[in-house]
Amino acid sequence: MSTVEQTAPGRTGVRLPSRLNLPEPTRVPFTRLTAVELRKQLNTRAGRWLLAAIGVVTAAIVAIMLFSGQADDGKNFGDFVAATVIPQSILLPILGVLAVTSEWSQRTGLVTFTLEPHRARVGWAKLVSAVLLGLATVVAALVLAALATFLCQAIRGSDPTWVEWKPLLGVLIGQLFVVLQGVAFGMILQNTPAAVVSYLVIPTLWTVVGSAVSWLHTASKWLDINQALQPVYDGTVHGDQWAKVAVAGAVWVLLPLLAGMWRLRRSEVK
Amino acid sequence: MITAENLTKRYGGYTAVDDVTFEVRPGTVTGFLGPNGAGKSTCMRMMCGLTPPTAGATTVLGKPYAALPNPGRHVGVLLDASAQHTGRTGREVLTLGAMVMGLDRSRVDEMLDLVGLTESESGRRIGNYSLGMRQRLGIAHALLGDPQVLILDEPANGLDPAGIRWMRGLLRGYADEGGTVLLSSHLLHEIEVVADELVVIGRGRIVAQGSKAELMASSGTTVRTTDDAAFAGRLQEAGLQVTAAPSGLLVQAEPLQIGTLAATHGVVLVELKEAGSAGLEEMFLQLTADDAREEVAA
Structure with a gap:
């Protein structure tokens, strides 16, 4: 690429950017937006530290399980996988939250939304990139769990059960839920601490209130995302438990996502 | 565009x-x-x-x-x-x-x-x-x-x-x-x-x-005399808008008109020129004075 030298009388010679002889632009493809969002999640210290933290915590919990307890008690592949669920389900939503809120906390939205004024497309790209990263993290957890199961067998002589696809699928689905929930809360609140705190507090508060107030018992059972997801994680979900997952998912994931997307499109970017 | x-x-x-x-x-x-x-x-x-x-x-x-x-x-x-x-x-x-x-x-x-x-x-x-x-x-x-x-x-x-x-x-x-x-x-x-x-x-x-040239041209004339205060009175009598500028007076009129007035009243001119950017600055400050955050003392 060559640069155009331009010298005008009475001015110091100022170099102008070279002209790009590119075809007339078409709209930015969604795959490109998603690739950019994925890169944005990985190219900051906050993003990398979060992933590193998820990795370290997951590895630590698996390692602790590997060396604790009886060698013949609860050392199946499924048990190792189950151990990774709680720490990851707390940290994964933060991944979703940060993908959205940094546009506001760091004010990068000024650039992001001038390069793609159709903000819903950016929102979906963020959703997809957070999901991809979340899935990668869960798969990494599965690999670590498999490794630990194998090592436990080799070192401590456990006799593990291996093939349990239902809990594996359950873990993937469950963790997908929490990532999406993080993205949704980030979109609604546009503020990292507020989104993280409300994500962690509100559903738990609901569980507490629901079990304390008698006339809320039924509603509580149906709208408790933590309770609803438990059988999914365990891989034992069946019957009306699916309905509970659907209802709780609609209230805690789908509805916030729609509200968040609406807010993302309408709010002023400053 | x-x-x-x-x-x-x-x-x-x-x-x-x-x-x-x-x-x-x-x-x-x-x-x-x-x-x-x-x-x-x-x-x-x-x-x-x-x-x-x-x-x-x-x-x-x-x-x-x-x-x-x-x-x-x-x-x-x-x-x-x-x-x-x-x-x-x-x-x-x-x-x-x-x-x-x-x-x-x-x-x-x-x-x-x-x-x-x-x-x-x-x-x-x-x-x-x-x-x-x-x-x-x-x-x-x-x-x-x-x-x-x-x-x-x-x-x-x-x-x-x-x-x-x-x-x-x-x-x-x-x-x-x-x-x-x-x-x-x-x-x-x-x-x-x-x-x-x-x-x-x-x-x-x-x-x-408007164009910078237009705004500059319409921004008036700077004039300095040996007795600005007195001349300001004469200019106002002639129906011209006069404001005090950092050096001399800023008048909303053509230099020719002001020079003629000065000659009529026998006033000694020290400086007479189109205000140009100084006038534009003055105009900008005036136009925005009411709106500016730091109130300009009247």
């Missing part, structure tokens, strides 16, 4: 931008001038689709901003040089921009070189950049997609004198090649050298607009 038509933005009872209409033509640099909080940035955000207007509309290249496919390739925007993730490097920010716009990565190097950010500077996190470096990065980002239109909000802020001069040359060259440039500032001095057209805004309203 940029147009704003009856652009209005209200926040509750507060009107930030009030019925603003103007046009920025290709081949010109238009200075968007106003004191802090006059509504310049709000106008620019509305042009870029970031702030929904309460009323009115804007177009860029004949279309609403959101209708531009891959807008970065049409419009270079710099709204706030500090609005960047402090944890990313300058190069990374340009790389992200190039990715969205679908540009070759070599364009990033070209832009860094153009705005004078060195290899090592471009590898540093923006949190460690000075405001001047952030502005340079912002200008590089705006130029990335080879746009026909530039919308820059206070790009000279934080630049050193050499940087300001460089930027003026760049924008001049850009407009001379047929580009459209809208450039805001709260300092007249900063843009009067480079702007062809001026739009002056105060408390959300346009208070003056």
Whole structure:
């Protein structure tokens, strides 16, 4: 690429950017937006530290399980996988939250939304990139769990059960839920601490209130995302438990996502 | 080409931008001038689709901003040089921009070189950049997609004198090649050298607009005599509008008319000239005095 030298009388010679002889632009493809969002999640210290933290915590919990307890008690592949669920389900939503809120906390939205004024497309790209990263993290957890199961067998002589696809699928689905929930809360609140705190507090508060107030018992059972997801994680979900997952998912994931997307499109970017 | 038509933005009872209409033509640099909080940035955000207007509309290249496919390739925007993730490097920010716009990565190097950010500077996190470096990065980002239109909000802020001069040359060259440039500032001095057209805004309203030459010509005449106070009285008797200028008087009249008056009254002239930019500055201060945040003592 060559640069155009331009010298005008009475001015110091100022170099102008070279002209790009590119075809007339078409709209930015969604795959490109998603690739950019994925890169944005990985190219900051906050993003990398979060992933590193998820990795370290997951590895630590698996390692602790590997060396604790009886060698013949609860050392199946499924048990190792189950151990990774709680720490990851707390940290994964933060991944979703940060993908959205940094546009506001760091004010990068000024650039992001001038390069793609159709903000819903950016929102979906963020959703997809957070999901991809979340899935990668869960798969990494599965690999670590498999490794630990194998090592436990080799070192401590456990006799593990291996093939349990239902809990594996359950873990993937469950963790997908929490990532999406993080993205949704980030979109609604546009503020990292507020989104993280409300994500962690509100559903738990609901569980507490629901079990304390008698006339809320039924509603509580149906709208408790933590309770609803438990059988999914365990891989034992069946019957009306699916309905509970659907209802709780609609209230805690789908509805916030729609509200968040609406807010993302309408709010002023400053 | 940029147009704003009856652009209005209200926040509750507060009107930030009030019925603003103007046009920025290709081949010109238009200075968007106003004191802090006059509504310049709000106008620019509305042009870029970031702030929904309460009323009115804007177009860029004949279309609403959101209708531009891959807008970065049409419009270079710099709204706030500090609005960047402090944890990313300058190069990374340009790389992200190039990715969205679908540009070759070599364009990033070209832009860094153009705005004078060195290899090592471009590898540093923006949190460690000075405001001047952030502005340079912002200008590089705006130029990335080879746009026909530039919308820059206070790009000279934080630049050193050499940087300001460089930027003026760049924008001049850009407009001379047929580009459209809208450039805001709260300092007249900063843009009067480079702007062809001026739009002056105060408390959300346009208070003056036109070509710089027109505004300069209409800005009056500076006159200095051996007895300014007495002569001011004579001028007022003749029905002319007189204000005290830093040196002498600023009169809303042609030099010929004032010279004739001086001769009639036998007043000794020390200086008599078209006020030009000094008059423009005076006018700018007057037009915006009521609207400026720091109240000018009456």
